[in-house]
Amino acid sequence: MTALPASIAKALVDHRARQGRERSAAGDRWVMSDLVFTTMDGHGLDGTVVSHQFHRLLQHAGLPQRRFRDLRHSCASLLLVQGVSPRVVMDVLDHSQIGLTMNTYSHVIPDLRRDAAQRMEELIAEPER
Structure with missing residues (x-):
């Protein structure tokens, strides 16, 4: 079973x-x-059309051009920065091995290390008097 944020579940309904x-x-x-996203007559969407529409949306929003598949990378990076376990991120991405997830998103790790150090400091530091 796939867990979805409530806002995404509502959008799908x-x-x-x-x-x-x-x-x-x-x-x-x-x-x-059984496709979720189709044309107005039920045919599957063409990837080129999806990419073109995505690029138009980025341009309209004043954002730099990115590949549609970069959304997947953004999802993983944001989850890791929010403190989601790398194992859970691996499952969300449907990676078969944790190494793939960690090697691909290792640029996020320094921020996580700083956060971990700060959290440890909060746990062990003597309270100020």
Whole structure:
């Protein structure tokens, strides 16, 4: 079972409702599949189109261009910085080995080490009188 943030789960429920309306509007033209994201007639999305739309959104938001797959990297980095266990991040990314996760996202580790040192200091430091 995949754990999702409540806001993402709600967005997917809303998306499913919109997709149901699209399916009704398409009638016999709708292509039945188990895909979550489809065209207006149920076909799978073309990766090139998804990338193009993603780039347009970045441009509209005034953000630098990135690859769509960079979202995965951002997800992992943000989770690690938030203190999520590397093992959990490995599972979220569906990596088969912790080494892949840690080698790929090792640039985040110095921040985590500083945070760990600060937390240890808070645990062992004598209270000021």
